[in-house]
Each structure stands twice: as C-alpha cells, then as structure tokens.
Amino acid sequence: MKFPLYFSKKIAFSKDNKNNLSRIIVFIGRLSVALGVIVSLITVSTGIGSKTAIKERMADFSGHISIKSKQSNNSYNSSILSTEGLQIDKIKQLEDVASTQKYVSVSGILRNEHNFAGIIFKGVGKDFDAERFRKFIIAGTTPDITEKGFNSGVCISQKIANDLHLKVKDSIVAVFSKENQSPLYRKFEVVGIYKTDIKMIDDLFIIGGINHARKIQGMEKNEVGGIDVFLKNINYIDEDAPKIDKLVGYKNYIVKATDEYPQIMDFIAIFDTNIALIIIIMLVVVIINIVMVLLILIIERTNSIGMLKTLGATNAQIQTIFINYTLMIMIPGLVIGNLVGIGFLLIQKYFGVIKLNPENYYLSTVPVDLNILHILAISVGILLVSAISLILPSYLISKISPVKSLKYS
Template identity: 75%
Template sequence: MKFPLYFSRKIAFSKDNKNNLSRVIIFIGRLSVALGIIVSLITVATGFGSKKAIKERLADFSGHITVKSVKSNSSYNTSILDNQGLDLKKIQELPDVESVQKYATVTGIMRNKHSFAGVIFKGVGKDFDSVRFKKFLTEGKIPIITEKGYNNGVAISQKIAGDLQLKLKDSIVTVFSTADQKQIYRKFEVVGIYKTDIKMIDDQFVIGDINHVRKIQDMKPEEIGGIDIFFKNVNDIDKDFPEIEKLIGYKNYAEKATDKFPQITDWISIFDTNIALIIIIMLIVVIINIIMVLLILIIERTNSIGLLKTLGATNGQIRATFINYTLIIMVPGLLYGNIIGLGLLLLQKFFGIITLNPENYYVSTVPVDLNPLIILAISAGILIISGFALIIPSYLISKISPVKAIKYN
C-alpha cells in the first residue's frame, strides 16, 4: 500500500478524531455531501421521470409516430390515407415497432339536456391496442371493435363525462357534419371512461368504432384516415422516424407524438435546463464545503505536516495524503445520501405521496425514473470532481515550513 493512502486511512480512522475539532469538521463535510446527493438524486429522478411520463402518455394515447395524408394538414377530419408507397408490412417488421393500429377521426358535438361539448371522434378498428389504452381507463371497459356493422359503445374522458354529467351505460347524442354540410346524428352508449391527465386530449377525444367515421366521411370499408405506430421504447421515436418516413409514400406524412403538442414539448424541454442548473449549484456547494474541510484539516494538523516533512515526506505525498483523507471523509456522506435519497424516491414511486395538479403539470403524481447508471454517475461524478477540486487548495501544504510547523500550537 502506498504511503499517502496508508497514512490518510490511519488519520481518518484514528480515535483522536472523536475528541477534537476534526469530529465537527468531518460531520459538516459528510452532511454537505449527503445533502448534495439527496437533492441531485431527487432532481434527476423526478425531472427525467416527468419527461418520460408525459412523453409516454402522449405516445400511448395516439401513437409514438402517426402517419396521415398530406391532405389532412392540421384538420381533425382526417383525409383518406394514400396507399401508394405505403408499406405497412415493412413498418410492422421494424425491430423497434411493437404494434400498428388504423384509425380515422371526425369532429362533432355531443349534447344533452345538461350541456354540450365539442369532441374529436377517433374511430379505431379491430387492431386497436386495447392493452396499451387500458392504463388510462378509470371506469368501465374499452369498446370491442370488430369492424362488422356498427358498435355504438364509446369511451369518453372523465372531463367530458363530468361536463355532460354522464356515467357508464348512459346514452349521448352526437351531431356530425358531412362534407356537403349535412348533419348526421348518432346515439352512443358510454361503456368506458378514461383519464390521461393531458388537457388537450381529455378535453376532446372520444374513442369509438371506425365504421361510424367511414359512414360520416363517405369512406369505403377498407379506407382509413391514418395509422398509429407504437414502439417498444418511447426513446426510439427520433431514431426510427427517418426509417418510417421512407415507408409511407410521398402523399402521406409522419408526425412524432412530441410534435403534435408543441406547447407541451416546449414545456418539458425546460426540465433539462432546470436539472443541469440544480446539479451545478449542488456541486458548487459540495466542492466549497469540501475545500473548507480540507483547509481546516490542514491547519489543524500543521504539526503533523511539519513532522512528515522532517521525516522526508515530499509535498506531493502529503498533499495526496490529505486529498485521500478528505475523499475518505466523503464516502459515508455518499452512502447515507444515496440511502436517504433512494428511500424517498422509492416511497414516491410506489405510493405517490406527492400529488400534482394535472392541468398544470400533465401528471397527477410526481413521477420517478430510477436509472441505475445515472445514480452511480451522480455519486462517482461528485467524488471525482471533488478530488480534482482539492488539488489546488492542497498546495497550501507546500507553504508550511517544517521548523515553524513543529513549533505551531
């Protein structure tokens, strides 16, 4: 074992530290490190968790990537998807693709004696990913679509149900307008109620049979308004988007889930800035505290430094000794910080103790994303950066004269 590491361990675990100033200094150092780890873990886990949760909610409702006809533009009344150049089979065979579902949408007005609500009726087919949608259900079930005849069951949002005072098994009349401005009335039964916590979705969307949309839009039985493509991992959107664009034909266009609601995308992009800012602030606080600990320890052990120099130890060896000593002091702080930080995050993850207003934050509880690599990176990063930050102040040791140090009291 090299001399600096050996001697630093002897000092760190010496019983003398329990009865002098070192005990207080060591406690302050460990406390600052623990608090830095706790705040950093909570910031990163909740920040990344919120980004991931919001992206997944957007994507799980309407597809990670949606393909529509260029004629649709921004209209909610979808135009017929062009089959020329569209290779649905190859899209489904892409490694990252989990499922593909067909749909068509049309706008309408739901009304009863209590009130009315403008809605987007999203007609889905027998390939509807009901398992993915099930997480949003709060009551009832998902309409079973066979595309044979017309299924009058619909799933409406909790917001629409509240506005129209609807409950399961209630009937509701919806008015649609055709291309030639004729009004078509449809009577639906509420079989399911969902909640995504995304206001732009919950305020508008109704899920039902695609055959109703085909009838209203005068579409043929095999025609559709678009396809929703779901990936196994939401983070694959950007990677696979160029490949999807090659397989949809030039008369159709692809749209990412994160691009459908730009105001939400802009909002969650702020998380990256906030996370970086908080991490930097906490790192600065930890480094300042650790440097203060090092300087005070050097001053307190001036006699020992003088003695080591008299015995032939070089300035480099003594500096390494005190840097190792300070880093050893940090280790319990890292350990306790991780235990407390991860403990708090696990409580939030499994019990959802802290709640949020979904109208402002798009989620009802603070989401947590526990990535082991990031957790390790935070601890290792603080330890490594602190080690480098201690090099410059450790040069104070070279200014200490052995003769004066031995006389120092």
C-alpha cells in the same frame, strides 16, 4: 500499500478523531455531501421520469408516429389515406415497431340536457391496441371493436364526463356536420372513462368504432384516415421516423408524437435546464464545504505536517494524504445520501405520495425513473469533482515550514 493512502486511512479511521475540534466541521461536510446526493438523485430521477412519462402518455394514446394523408391538411377530419406506395407490412417488420392500428377521426359535438362539448371522435378498428390504452382507464372498460356493423360503445375522458355529468352505461348523442349536408346524429353508450392528464387530449378525444367515423366521412369499408405506429421504445422515435417515412408513399406523411403537441415539448425541454442548473448548484455547495473541511484539517494538523516533512515526506505525498483523508470523510455522506435519496424515490415510485396538478404539469403524480447508471454517475461525479477541486487548496501544505510548525508545537 502506498504510504499516502496508508497514512490517510490511519488518521481517517483513528479513534482520536472523535475528540477533535474539527468534528463539527467534518459533520457539516458530510451533511452537505449527503444533501447534495439526495437533491441530485431526486432532481435527475424525477426530471427524467417526468420527461419520459409525458412522452409515453402522448405516444400511447395516439401512436409514437402517425401516418396521415397529405390531403388532411392537419385537420381533425381525416382524409382517405392513400395506399399508393404505402408498405404497411414492411413497417410492421421494422425492428423497433411494436404494433400499428388504423383509425378515422371526425370532429363533432356531444350534447345532453346538462351541457355540450366539442369533441374529436377517433374511430378505431379491430387492431385497436386495447392493452396499451387500458392504463388510462379509470372506470369501465375499452370499447369492444369488431368492425362488424356499428359498435355503439365509446370511451370518453373524465373531463368530458364531468362536464356532461356522464358515467359508465349512460347514453349520449353526438352531432356531426359536413358541408352542404344536414347534421348527422349518432347515439352512443359510455362504456369507459379515461384520463391521460394531458389537457389537449382529455378536452377533446373520445374513442369509438371506426365504422361510425367511416360512415360520417363517406369512406368505403376498407378505407382509413390514418395509421398509428407504436414503437418499443420512445427514445428511438427520431431514429425510426425516417425509416417509416420512406415506406408511407408520397401522398402521405408522418407526424411524430413529440411534434404533435409542440407546447408540451417546450415544457419538457425546461426539465433539462432545471436538472443541469440544480446539479451545478449542488456541486458548488458540496465543493465549497469540502474545501473548507480540507483547509480546517490542514490548519488543525499543522504540527503533523511539520513532523512528516521532517521525516522526509514530500509536499506531494502530504497533499495526497489530506486529499485522500477528505474524500474518505465524504464516503459516509455519500452512503447516507444514497440510502435516503433512493429510499424516498422508492416510496414515491410505488406509493405516489407527492401529487401534481395535471393542468400545469400534465401528470397527476411525480414519476420516478430509477436508473443504476444515474445513481452511480452522481456519486462518482461528486467524488471526482471534489477530488479535482481539492488539488489547489492543498498547495497550502507546501507553504508550511517544518521548523516553525514544530517550534510552536
């Protein structure tokens, strides 16, 4: 074992340290490291968790990528999706594609004796991914879509249900209008109530059978207004979008879920800034405290430094001893910080203790993304940055004269 490392361990784990005057400052240093780790873990895990959760909610409702007709002009009323050049089978065969579902959407109004609400009726077919949608259901179930005749069951949002005083098994009348035509009335039964916590979705969308939407839009039996494409991982959406775009035909276009609601993406972008800012602040606090610990240790052990120099130890060796010593002091702080931080995050992950206002945050509870790489990166990063920051103050050792330090011992 090399001399600096050996000597560092001897003084770091010596029982004599328990009575040193430096024990208070060492405690403060460990506490700052522990708090830095805890805050960094919470910031990274909840920040990344929130970004992922919001993106997945958008994508799981309306598809990671949606194929639309260029004639729709971003209208909520679907135009007929062109089959010219549309290679849906090849899209399904792409490695990252999990499933697809066709739909037709049309705008309308729900009304009863209590209130009325403007809605977007999204008609889905028998390929509707009910399992993916089921995570949003808070009452009832998803509509049973068969495409044989007209399915009267619909799934509405909790917001619409509250506004119209509706519950599962209630009936509701929807009114749809088209230019130069009389209003069309459709009676539906509420079979399910969902909640995504995303206001732009919950305020508008109801889910029902595609044949109703086809009838309202004057479409034929096999015509659709769009296709939702679900990916296996939303993180690959930017890579997969160009591949899908090549297979939709020149009369159609694609919209990524991350582009569908730009105001939400602007909100998500704030997380990156906040995460970086908080971690930088924590690193600065930890570095200041650790440098302070090192300087106090050097001052307190001036006599020991003089003795080591007298015995032939070089400045570099003594510097290494004290840097190692300081880093060893940090280890308990790192361990405690990780235990407390991970423990808190596990409680939040499985019990959802901390709640959020979905009106402001698009989520009702704080989500957690526990990634072992992030946990290791935080601990290793704090150690490395601290080690580098200790190099400069450790040069104080070279200014200590062995003669003077021993003279006043």
